[in-house]
Amino acid sequence: MLLMASAGFAAAQVNLMGKPGLMTIPSGAWFGERELGFSFGYVPQEYGYSINAQPIDPVTTNTLNFYNVRAGLTKWMDVNFTICYRPKRKESVGIGDRQLDVRFRLHKETEKWPGIVIGITPPGSEAPDLGHDYLALTKSFETKIGKLSFTGGYGSPYILVKQERLGKSTDLRWVKKKEYSEKDYQYLVGVFYGVTYQPVDFAGLMFEYNSSTYNVGVFAKVKEWLHVQVYSFEGKSWAFSLAGNFSLDFKPKELRKYEKGG
Amino acid sequence: MFKYFLGLLSCLMLLGKLLHAQSQDLTALWSTQLFEHGFEQVHIVESEDSLKVYFEHRNFRNPIHSMEYAQRVMGNITKKKMFFIPLYHNRPMGIYKGDGTEARSLNSAEYDFYRSQNQIGAYRFHFRIVPDVSARFGNYEQPVRAKTNIILDTRVYLLPGLSVQTGLLIPIQNSLDGQDLKPRWAPSQLTYFNHMKNDHYAMVSAGTYFSDRYGIDFQYRWAPLNGRWSLGLEVAFTGEYFVQGERFNTGPMEDLLLLGDLEYRTPIEDVSIRLTGGRFLYNDLGARLGMIKQFGNVDIGLFVSSSNNGNTVGFQFAFPLFPGKILRGKKVELRTTEEFRWEYNYNGDQLVNRNFRLGMPKLGDITRQYNGHFIRSNW
Known part of the structure; x- marks a missing residue:
């Protein structure tokens, strides 16, 4: 029972784009309940370029605000919607890049085997600046000093881009992510990994490599539904995320009130 | 003795x-x-x-x-x-x-x-609060251009299966188009609904709808209570209308919408798949493939669409607005809407496979909630 509770807790942790994960990397974890998630992720201007493929000059305008919604549709499929807003460049880029992607659970974590998840960005976007396709594995262990969870994954170095504006989305071509980006873009390109250590039920430490930067941070469960994390990009700049997770299987207020004895 | x-x-x-x-x-x-x-x-x-x-x-x-x-x-x-x-x-x-x-x-x-x-008088007067939000994203000067209205409407039953819905629309803000913020009539329709025996359903309505449309709409659906397959047909003949100040402008009623759909309820966790094809609004021939997950109170759907006008992907959701009942007397009830529905299209530039909302759910969204498989697995 305790094991299940702590497993459920660890799985409620999301990355900056609202997907189950650590700080910036996605993981192979899967949420059972609480199918609906809202989250916010702040990325400092110095590291905006490392997450969004299209950096904007000067660097001081690269602060990113991620607004994310996640919905678990089945036990093996969920969908994520992200808006990447640049508060310092709103007059030239508008609301910012939008990203819709899906995750599939290929394998449920068992005692011996890790949880395996594949994340796919449906092709067709003219500017897939946040597009990423990856495979992630996560395995957790209960130890005497707390819970340890290891994540490893591989992000596709290629991305599907719509060839021309207003063209039919059949005109797609594979582009190397590094060539698509103006700068040497590395986020989730190739191998990424991370580890979470949770000495207590309500908080933990994280370390990760997202194939571009090494990051460390802490997270805490403030409320049953609310998680907060603060982390550092390479020990140089601070970032944070907030995440709320809710169940969609709820009863109307009137019925709940009556059941309580109203 | x-x-x-x-x-x-x-x-x-x-x-x-x-x-x-x-x-x-x-x-x-x-x-x-x-x-x-x-x-x-x-x-x-x-x-x-x-x-x-x-x-x-x-x-x-x-x-x-x-x-x-x-x-x-x-x-x-x-x-x-x-x-x-x-x-x-x-x-x-x-x-x-x-x-x-x-x-x-x-x-x-x-x-x-x-x-x-059946007693047509056996209903309360329901006053319902319905938010109405339209938004466009991507404009550079104004990242979110939106129009928000609050509707207070009521539905009165006139005869078995026949009702009239009408109300007042109160604009809150508008950065989407040039329409003023004066209160006006909410979408108002006369609706006839019938559930014939043997799983046949029909709904006819006439009046004004959401997305500034007016006209008539006819829907038919065959949806066996314990079946996984269902079939639907929708024909609508509509035009656009616009209220500005005292003026009520109507465009010609010449937009024909003609759609057929086939829906399959998969055995997987209340997920249904629906293929809709035909002529959508704005003389747009196309097809749309969607999946809808029913959580009970909440529906979440994803879709891909392809038409003459282009391609798009998007999502939609529907949920009851909190808190539900606000006031309830013997004759009158004030509540929030039982269904707020919203749809997002990834492709905002082209009008791909567009439809419109009536003021009450469409037939397929109603019958799905009463399906025997859904009831049995979620009780």
């Missing part, structure tokens, strides 16, 4: 009468209690071994919740088998066993009973 027999007989008759009166009292009591808790059009049939409860509860999107509520209000005081017949828009949708294990269509006797008991 004969005297004793007569005496005994009259005693028995008296007892029978008493018992009968008692059960009548009980059904009357249940009816009153249910009505107090927001149930309308309550009719209870008691037989030797079963109890059938007809009702309409307009606040709940999920019929499981209204049946569960009815059961709680009535209490576990009867050893008889309980059956519920939830109504939608004054029509019985199906008959469900009180433990959620059985669902079937009504038989002729059950239909006839309802028809004989």
